[in-house]
Amino acid sequence: MSQFSNDDHKLVDFLKQHRPSVPAADPALEDRLFDAIVATAQPTSLADRRASRSRRSVAWLVPSAIAAGLVATVVGYRTLMPAQPSATELASLEAFVESNWQGTLNNTSDEAPFGDVATN
Structure with missing residues (x-):
């Protein structure tokens, strides 16, 4: 490792002298975090449960709409395509x-092809 210059030693000493103290750990923090996670993961009210159920029921509409659009395109293309002539x-x-x-291609008349215009 490289050696620090004198300026770096002064900075390190300053930071060591003026560093903030570490706050004490809250012993109940982990329990509060897990309670908050469980509370957000499960809807508690009836309205929240209905909203999550409606979001799940809407999820199948997008693929169904895409499939219906593809079917309509194929059927419409087949319907509007002209029949093969006999x-x-x-x-x-x-x-x-x-x-x-x-x-x-064959000009049978004696007139000029463009009417009264004379050709040289």
């Missing part, structure tokens, strides 16, 4: 899109 509906849609694209 093969004839798909063929009809494909023919419609193809005929519309054919009309836009």
Whole structure:
């Protein structure tokens, strides 16, 4: 260990000389502490018992609400999801899109594509 300097010895001596006295221990302190712990752990009045019972009964509501929300989400998603189209509906849609694209890609008229605008 390192040696203290002279200033440190003076400080140690000062603290030893002016330290406060330790209070006497209360022999009944431990019993009072245990009585206080028991009193706070068990509700004594009817209102306290009802309040603790209601807190316990509310505890199951949160997981139940989460589960109900998940079920509602899955059921709602399944209900609102559109049905798969049949093969004839798909063929009809494909023919419609193809005929519309054919009309836009192949300009059959002699007019300019943008009306009266002249091209160079």
